[in-house]
Amino acid sequence: MKTIRSYKGCSCRAIDPELVESIKSEMPEDDFFQDISDRFRVLADPTRLKIVYALSLREMCVYDIANMLEMTQSAVSHQLRTLKQAKVVSFRKNGKMVCYSLVKCDIAKLFAMVSKQLAAEG
Amino acid sequence: MKTIRSYKGCSCRAIDPELVESIKSEMPEDDFFQDISDRFRVLADPTRLKIVYALSLREMCVYDIANMLEMTQSAVSHQLRTLKQAKVVSFRKNGKMVCYSLVKCDIAKLFAMVSKQLAAEG
DNA sequence: CAGTTATATGAACAGGTGTACAAACGAGAA
DNA sequence: TTCTCGTTTGTACACCTGTTCATATAACTG
Numbered sequence: 001m002k003t004i005r006s007y008k009g010c011s012c013r014a015i016d017p018e019l020v021e022s023i024k025s026e027m028p029e030d031d032f033f034q035d036i037s038d039r040f041r042v043l044a045d046p047t048r049l050k051i052v053y054a055l056s057l058r059e060m061c062v063y064d065i066a067n068m069l070e071m072t073q074s075a076v077s078h079q080l081r082t083l084k085q086a087k088v089v090s091f092r093k094n095g096k097m098v099c100y101s102l103v104k105c106d107i108a109k110l111f112a113m114v115s116k117q118l119a120a121e122g
Numbered sequence: 123m124k125t126i127r128s129y130k131g132c133s134c135r136a137i138d139p140e141l142v143e144s145i146k147s148e149m150p151e152d153d154f155f156q157d158i159s160d161r162f163r164v165l166a167d168p169t170r171l172k173i174v175y176a177l178s179l180r181e182m183c184v185y186d187i188a189n190m191l192e193m194t195q196s197a198v199s200h201q202l203r204t205l206k207q208a209k210v211v212s213f214r215k216n217g218k219m220v221c222y223s224l225v226k227c228d229i230a231k232l233f234a235m236v237s238k239q240l241a242a243e244g
Numbered sequence: 245c246a247g248t249t250a251t252a253t254g255a256a257c258a259g260g261t262g263t264a265c266a267a268a269c270g271a272g273a274a
Numbered sequence: 275t276t277c278t279c280g281t282t283t284g285t286a287c288a289c290c291t292g293t294t295c296a297t298a299t300a301a302c303t304g
Contacts, residue, residue, distance in 0.1 A: 020189045026179060027190075033168040033175070036236050041166035045262075046155040053155070057148060062281060067142045068149075075263050077282060096271050096280045106239050110232060114158050117228050167292075184251060197293055199252055218250045218301050 042086040043111065047071070048079050052111060055089060055102040062098060164208040165233065169193070170201050174233060177211060177224040184220060 043049060050069055054060060062080065066073040080100055083089040088107050091100045102108060165171060172191055176182060184202065188195040202222055205211040210229050213222045224230060 020186070023176060023179070023182075023186075023190050027172065027175065030168065032237075032240075033171045035240055036233070037166050037168045037171050039236050039240070040162050040232075041261095044159050044163035044166040046152065046159045047262080049155045049159050050149065053149065054145060057145070060145075063279095064142070064145075068145050072264060073281075074265075074283085078262075081282085093271095096278095098281065106235065110162075110235065111158070113228070113232065113235075114161050115154075118154075118157055118161070169292080185249095194294065195251070196253085196295080199250095200292075203252080215301095220251060 039086070039107075042082065042088060043107065045079075047075070048083060049111065051076070051079060051083065051100075052088060052102060052108065055100060056108060059092075059099050059101040061094075062100070065100070161208070161229075164204065164210060165229065167201075169197070170205060171233065173198070173201060173205065173222075174210060174224060174230065177222060178230060181214075181221050181223040183216075184222070187222070 043052070047069065051065060054065060054068060060068075062076055063073055065080075066076045069076065080089060080091075084091065086107075087103060088105065089100050090103050091098050093099075165174070169191065173187060176187060176190060182190075184195055184198055187202075188198045191198065202211060202213075206213065208229075209225060210227065211222050212225050213220050215221075
């Protein structure tokens with residue numbers, strides 16, 4: 001991300017094709033934006049955020065989480081699958097149970113960052 | 123976000139209601155998670171990320187953006203509306219044109235942060 | 245005034261997402 | 275083995291989202 005440069009209006013419909021091309025050439029590939037948006041989407045759901053928050057407090061099994069959130073165990077399992085695929089959580093088998101914990105990654109930092117922003121705004 | 127504490131299995135179906143309550147009591151209100159997920163959702167779309175990126179380079183009008191992204195002006199306008207409501211972008215009227223620019227806020231930092239993470243992972 | 249240009253808005257549609265229900269799986273217990 | 279418990283998975287459905295098309299608005303031009 002570079003700094004903002006001044007820009008003197010636009011010719012719009014009769015825009016200079018070379019200018020458009022120059023801007024386009026500065027843009028990363030589509031995959032780049034897709035990957036980043038995918039990463040943000042993981043945290044774009046209240047249920048998943050609750051799970052992430054709870055797991056930041058303590059390791060928990062699926063049924064615990066379901067009870068805490070007053071949700072179906074199935075729904076929680078589906079969301080854990082999403083978080084697992086995104087490598088936000090990891091798990092450890094313990095007999096019949098599966099204990100989930102938060103992978104110490106920057107996603108947790110993202111959460112904390114936005115949460116702090118929100119608090120600052122009031 | 124507190125640090126992870128060890129947790130010795132769960133009693134699951136016969137879980138101690140007081141334990142569940144104690145975890146619940148440590149959880150913020152629903153609105154908290156809703157607000158944060160809303161904020162992440164704004165960046166959970168490739169098109170909006172492209173716009174944010176482009177506007178970090180230079181101020182642009184709607185038609186410029188549409189040309190650059192090879193998208194309908196209407197589609198771009200709809201997305202700019204979303205970004206405007208989220209206070210990620212601001213605008214300045216210039217005759218018929220409306221020039222959009224990036225509000226210098228932490229959302230741009232989030233973008234940079236995730237983008238950096240992604241690059242580090244390769 | 246009418247006509248054009250830049251943008252915004254509303255409706256409709258396809259595709260995606262989160263949840264509940266039901267069934268299946270896997271590991272212990274009897 | 276059969277049973278139960280914790281979890282996973284498949285399906286269905288309601289809801290949400292992003293785009294397109296068509297129309298509306300707002301500002302400049304002649």
